[in-house]
Amino acid sequence: MQVAVFSAKSYDRKFLDAAAEGTGHQLRYFEARLAHDTAGLARGFPAVCIFVNDEADAAALRALKDGGTGLLACRCAGVNQVDLNAARDLGVTVTRVPAYSPHAVAEYAVGLILTLNRNIHRAYNRVREGNFALDGLMGFDLFGKTVGVVGTGKIGSLTASILKGFGCEILAHDTYVNPACTAIGARYVGLDELLAASDVVTLHCPLTPETHHLVNARTLAAMKPGAMLINTSRGDVIDTGAVVDALKSGRLGYLGLDVYEEEEGYFFEDFSSRVIKDDVLARLLTFPNVLITGHQAFFTREAIGNISRTVVESLTNFEQGRALPNWVEPAPAGS
Numbered sequence: 001m002q003v004a005v006f007s008a009k010s011y012d013r014k015f016l017d018a019a020a021e022g023t024g025h026q027l028r029y030f031e032a033r034l035a036h037d038t039a040g041l042a043r044g045f046p047a048v049c050i051f052v053n054d055e056a057d058a059a060a061l062r063a064l065k066d067g068g069t070g071l072l073a074c075r076c077a078g079v080n081q082v083d084l085n086a087a088r089d090l091g092v093t094v095t096r097v098p099a100y101s102p103h104a105v106a107e108y109a110v111g112l113i114l115t116l117n118r119n120i121h122r123a124y125n126r127v128r129e130g131n132f133a134l135d136g137l138m139g140f141d142l143f144g145k146t147v148g149v150v151g152t153g154k155i156g157s158l159t160a161s162i163l164k165g166f167g168c169e170i171l172a173h174d175t176y177v178n179p180a181c182t183a184i185g186a187r188y189v190g191l192d193e194l195l196a197a198s199d200v201v202t203l204h205c206p207l208t209p210e211t212h213h214l215v216n217a218r219t220l221a222a223m224k225p226g227a228m229l230i231n232t233s234r235g236d237v238i239d240t241g242a243v244v245d246a247l248k249s250g251r252l253g254y255l256g257l258d259v260y261e262e263e264e265g266y267f268f269e270d271f272s273s274r275v276i277k278d279d280v281l282a283r284l285l286t287f288p289n290v291l292i293t294g295h296q297a298f299f300t301r302e303a304i305g306n307i308s309r310t311v312v313e314s315l316t317n318f319e320q321g322r323a324l325p326n327w328v329e330p331a332p333a334g335s
Contacts, residue, residue, distance in 0.1 A: 001046055002045045003025055003028065003045060003046075003073075003315060004028050004030060004042035004045040004048045004049070005027050005028065005029045005030065005048075006032060006034040006038070006041075006049065006051070006054050007031070007051040007054055007268070012075075012308075013029055015305055015307070016308045016311065016312070019309045019311070019312040020308075020315075023312060023315075025312065027049075033053055033054050033055065035054070036057065039063035042067055043068065044068055045069055046069060046070055046319075047069065047071040047072075047073060047315055047318065047319075048064055048069050048071070049074075049315075050072065051075055052295070053267065053268065054081055056072060056083060057083050057086070061082075061092055065091070065092055070091070071094075071315070072087065072092055072093070072094045073095050073311050073318075074095065074328075075097055075310075076096065077099070077100065078096075078207060078234060079328050080208075082094055082328075085330055088330035093318065093324065095311075095327055095328060096326055096328050097307050097310045097326065098326060099306075101300055101303035102153075102154035103302075104297065104302065104303045105155045105159075105204075105297040105298055106155050106156075106158035107162070108232060108297035108298075109230055109258075110159065110163065112232070112256035112293075113142070113202070114142075115256075116228060116230075116254045116255075116291050117140060117142065118137070119137040119139060122136070123137055136288075142166045143168070144167060144169075145168050145169070145199040145200065146168065146171060146197050147160075147169070147198060147202065148171045148172075148194040148200070148201040148202070149171070149172050149202055150191070150201065150202070150203050150205055150214070151174055151203060151204035152178040152180075152204070153174075153204065156178075156181075159204060160172065161180070161184055164186075168200075170186035171186070171187055171188075171194045172186045172187065172188045172189070172194075173189060173190065173194045174205070191219065192219075192222050196222055196223070197224065198223070198224060198227060199228065200227065200228045201223065201227060201229050202231075203230065203232070203238075204233050205237060206233065207234035211237050212237070213239040215229065215231075215237060215238040215239060217245070220252060223252065225251055225253075226250070226251075226252075227253055228253060228255070228256070229252060229255050230257075232258045232259065232297040233259065234259055235257075235259040235260045235262070240261045240280050240284070244280060244283060247287055247289070247290065254289050255289065255290045255291070257284075258292075258293045258294075258296060259295055260292065262278055262280070262281065266278065266281065313326075
């Protein structure tokens with residue numbers, strides 16, 4: 001089957017080609033992100049593969065459908081970049097990769113906590129310039145601290161387990177109670193109670209209408225003064241403007257982001273020789289107590305391999321008319 005792969009980087013090609021070897025699928029790679037004005041590149045392709053910052057809105061989906069596309073295979077877990085209602089109405093099947101490596105993201109979240117707390121990133125830059133002074137690098141023991149985990153699915157529960165190993169008290173918040181979290185002694189509480197009691201808050205919830213700007217001016221005011229906030233979920237879970245205000249006032253003590261509200265067009269690209277025109281992002285990069293990385297929490301050999309194999313399995317199942325275990329079911333019409 002002919003497959004158009006958008007937002008394709010060299011590592012995508014390497015792992016997808018390996019997964020597709022011997023299947024008969026012919027993958028055509030495009031560096032461009034999918035959007036309405038680039039959807040024409042996929043004309044004649046029965047399947048299209050996209051990533052987190054592609055834009056599969058109604059207009060893009062209509063263009064894909066008109067060009068003969070029947071399958072949209074997302075090589076990611078979240079599908080907030082896809083208008084699922086439009087896909088349903090157009091008859092475009094959507095699949096995702098629900099669990100590529102929850103360990104990768106959980107371990108990375110803990111890495112952000114440790115790096116921010118102990119100022120490892122700042123120490124690294126100092127030592128490279130011959131500065132071995134310790135002033136300004138003091139951190140705190142994680143042992144005995146309270147960590148609030150918001151979203152306790154596979155990634156959140158693994159993060160909680162790792163932090164429990166550091167000797168942290170775990171507070172959890174989610175719509176559903178995960179037995180894996182209660183088994184390690186995590187206590188489920190309301191969001192405001194979690195925010196008020198936690199020294200570190202780490203976000204692992206999906207982006208939904210209910211979680212959009214879950215962290216905002218009100219919830220930031222409810223946080224323990226000087227606490228650390230970590231986000232490896234989706235950028236829009238945080239109201240970034242409110243976070244900047246909280247950093248400026250000193251209410252928020254540390255911020256670690258692997259995702260950003262307006263990351264499209266910046267993350268996964270090289271801007272080292274160009275001007276960052278996003279004033280909020282540029283401002284965040286000036287804070288000494290802020291650590292931002294470019295959506296790399298998922299980026300391990302194991303995760304990319306699993307993503308590629310799952311995508312190719314969905315392509316094969318679709319082509320052969322078999323059941324699609326990773327089909328994304330849209331909301332019923334009229335809901």
